[in-house]
Structures are given as C-alpha cells and as structure tokens.
Amino acid sequence: MTQENDKDSDNIDADVAVIGAGIIGLSVAMYLQAEGRRVLLIDRKGIGQETSAGNAGALAFSDILPLASPRILRQAPRWLMDPLGPLAIRPGYALQIAPWLMRFGLASRPAAYRASIEAITALMRLAAQEFGKMLAQANASYMLRPEGSLQVYEGEEQFQASLAGWEERTKAGIEFEHVSGERLRQLQPGLADSITAGTFVPQWATVSDPSGVCQALGAHLLKNGAELCQEQIQNLAPHGNGVAIKLSQGRVIHAKQAVVATGAWSGQLAAGLGNSVPLETERGYNTTLPQSAFDLKRQVIFGTHGFVATPLSTGIRIGGAVELGGLKLPPNFQRSADMLAKASRLLPGLRTEGGKQWMGFRPSLPDSLPVIGYSAATSQVVYAFGHGHLGLTQSAATGKLVSELLAGKKPSVSLEPFRADRFRLF
Ligand SMILES: Cc1cc2nc3c(=O)[nH]c(=O)nc-3n(C[C@H](O)[C@H](O)[C@H](O)COP(=O)(O)OP(=O)(O)OC[C@H]3O[C@@H](n4cnc5c(N)ncnc54)[C@H](O)[C@@H]3O)c2cc1C
Missing domain, CATH: 3.50.50.60 (FAD/NAD(P)-binding domain)
Structure with a gap:
C-alpha cells in the first residue's frame, strides 16, 4: 500500500x-x-x-444438506416452542426477520432444496480438496484432525428420521457407517444409555482451534x-x-x-x-470447558438438540443452536448454559464447571x-x-x-x- x-x-x-x-x-x-x-x-x-474465532471447528465436507429444507419446516414449529431450544426468534425481532423467513420457506420447497444440494455438493468437493492445501501453505497442517464425526440418536425414531438425509449423502458418494452397541461405545465411550445409535462419518474432520x-x-x-x-x-x-x-x-x-x-x-x-x-444472522452460542471436562474422541453431533461437542486444543467446546435476533440485541447466555445442561445429560461424566461462554454471528442467506x-x-x-x-x-x-x-x-x-x-x- x-x-x-x-x-x-x-x-x-x-x-x-x-x-x-x-x-x-x-x-x-x-x-x-x-x-x-x-x-x-x-x-x-x-x-x-x-x-x-469461536466456531465449532468442523470441516463438515459431507454436510451437503441445506438448512432450508422440507425437514426443517416440519421440525421448526416444535423447536420454536422452547425459547432456549435449538431454534429461537428473539421477541422484538420477529417482524424484522419475517421477510427472510418467507424466503427461507420458499427455498425449502422440494425443487429449490434439490438445487441447493447440488450447489453445496459441488462447493464441498472443492472444499475437501483445498482446505488441507491451504493449511499446509501456512505451515499449519498440524491443526488438522482427521478423526471423523459421530452423530448420535436417542431411540429408533430419531435414527429412522435421519435416514432420508443419509440416502442423499449416499447419492453424493459420501461414506458413512451406521453404528450401535459395542462399536458405538468404542467410537465414544461415556455416552448416556438413552443414546442407542449413531452414524460415523470418516471424511469429516475438525481443526484443533478455529481461532x-x-x-x-x-x-x-x-x-x-x-x-x-x-x-x-x-x-x-x-x-x-x-x-x-x-x-x-x-x-x-x-x-x-x-x-x-x-x-x-x-x-x-x-x-x-x-x-x-437478504443477509441475516443466525446467532450461535457455546461454552468452552477445560480439557479435563470429558474424554471426547472426536466431534459428537447431537442433531435433534442442535448442538455439537468438539475436542479442541483449547478445551471441550459445547455449542450450536440458532437464534434469530439480528446484529444488535445483547447475547442471551442462558442459551449456552441450557446447552451445557443438555450435554451433561447426554454425556453423564461431563464436568461443566470452569467454562467460557461465547456468541457468534453466522452470516446467513435464506437458501x-x-x-x-x-x-x-x-x-x-x-x-x-x-x-x-x-x-x-x-x-x-x-x-x-x-x-x-x-x-x-x-x-x-x-x-x-x-x-x-x-x-x-x-
Ligand atoms: C456457534 C457457531 C458454530 C459454528 N461452527 C462451525 C463449524 O464447526 N464449521 C464451520 O465450517 N462453520 C461453523 N460456523 C460458521 C462459521 O463460523 C462462519 O460461517 C464463519 O466464521 C464466517 O466467516 P466470515 O469470515 O465470513 O465472518 P467473520 O468471521 O464474522 O469475519 C467478518 C469480519 O469482517 C469484519 N468487518 C465487518 N464489517 C466491517 C467493516 N465495515 N469494516 C471493516 N471490517 C469489517 C469483522 O470485524 C470480522 O472480522 C459456526 C458458527 C457459529 C456461530
């Protein structure tokens, strides 16, 4: 300059x-x-x-399903009933977000959904080819953790509900393994008894620290x-x-x-x-606990609850959720606390003290x-x-x-x- x-x-x-x-x-x-x-x-x-700086560190190359989908339209009303649940609209922001939500509804129609899957799949293939190269260029390959991810389900109904999504991924050539019993608990010891099945995705990776x-x-x-x-x-x-x-x-x-x-x-x-x-923000929350909080083998995804647990070099990060509340409203860290409470039910040995809370602004288009x-x-x-x-x-x-x-x-x-x-x- x-x-x-x-x-x-x-x-x-x-x-x-x-x-x-x-x-x-x-x-x-x-x-x-x-x-x-x-x-x-x-x-x-x-x-x-x-x-x-504070995201969950996932390189979710197999995540080719857009949020805007027929599935979300079915799920959203139930989620919205819980003000601290996976999806919430801040009171006072409902009017502002209404036009974006209408576009989100349009993008969730089957034809638009299919087109988005195609576009995301192409972008993700390139992403999977390029990310490691970029990290190597910056001498930071040591931050890559190719450990795969484990999505978990509480009961047969949740597992069955996930199958349509896995079928889409099969069409895109994405590898995964449905697991239960010994194999599930070997991939992640210490899961609650209510977790009866999981899906292991080997191509998924994380970074040791997004910041x-x-x-x-x-x-x-x-x-x-x-x-x-x-x-x-x-x-x-x-x-x-x-x-x-x-x-x-x-x-x-x-x-x-x-x-x-x-x-x-x-x-x-x-x-x-x-x-x-029509750019909006989907605000997300998390808590980063000390390393000793849990022996987490890889990123574990609690899809129906809308959060993940990630082992990072800076600690164990529990976070996710979507709050539609724009760029100006103050954070509601009760959301971080609530996710942590749910996580300790699903990972019974989780030590929840000593955490650091965070909120970030996902930049989101309706499609x-x-x-x-x-x-x-x-x-x-x-x-x-x-x-x-x-x-x-x-x-x-x-x-x-x-x-x-x-x-x-x-x-x-x-x-x-x-x-x-x-x-x-x-
Ligand atoms: C809870 C949570 C978990 C997430 N987990 C994952 C995950 O596991 N994997 C994944 O792939 N993604 C994840 N994401 C999403 C990911 O974090 C975002 O998509 C990504 O960080 C967006 O990057 P960005 O560079 O576009 O935005 P930002 O990181 O927000 O950067 C934008 C920059 O622009 C600067 N800026 C803004 N306006 C101006 C201006 N007028 N002048 C000068 N500077 C300006 C800001 O200071 C900022 O530094 C997660 C997000 C959240 C909230």
Missing part, C-alpha cells in the same frame, strides 16, 4: 483489498497472495476476532508481504478502472480490485454497490448458500460472504473461487447458484 502524491495525500493506493479478516477474507487473501497479488487486509477488529487457524493464516500472509489496516469501511464505489474504499475517518483507499468478506455485516456494503441481499460473485456496480469487486453454518468448511474453496473470478478465469465450480442477484428471482 502506498501513499498517493497527488491532490489528497491521505489517500492510499492498493493492488487488491480484502475487506474482512475472518476465515473467509483470510482464505481469499491466501489464494490471492499465492497468485502473486499484493494484498491489503482491512478489518475494524484485526485478524479473526469475530465469528471465525488458531485464523492466526496462522494471518501470520503467514503478513510474513509474506500482505499488510493489515485496522479500520472500519463505510462504503465502496467504482473509481476509474478500480474501486474507491472509504474508511470511517474519511480517508479513501484506491484499489485495483476489492473483495467484500465482512461476514454478517456485509449487507450494507453490498447495498452501496447496488445489491440488495443456505453463500454469495460468491461479482458486485452489480463493478466486476472489480467480488463478494464472499453468507457462509452460514459452514464458513470454516467452505473457506478454502471460496478463496480459490474468488481468486479465479478476480483473475478473469473460469471458476472451478459453476457460480450461478451463488450470485448476489439470485434473490431478485423471488
């Missing part, structure tokens, strides 16, 4: 600016830097300080010439052959190209570039697909946001795709389903 000598000496020149240094912006920056681009990372908080991954990518980027500018961006606009990026203190960065990767906060920046995108594509105002700005529950998993794939778009290459995956203007069709 260089200071301009002309009329406004406060302005700055950059090659490519990546706005947002969460896992998505960092991954995009990794691929751009590998192509020889000079990267300016811009984030108001620094590297990996928001949603990407650590962000810091490793950030350190690699800075060591290799990227710069970090800790500022809030107000807006972007086309400027000559490039883009003008206005900082909150009135300074302007002129970049040849820019990427908007500001997670759940991307809606306003996209609106300024002519794209009205459970991210936005990866050009802005309406200029093809020099590319969007990379809206990864919902799967931003860590899809990060490297997104980085590769964005770098291809900015280089004018044919993307490795068709990006039609991920266009920012797809919602105009509604």
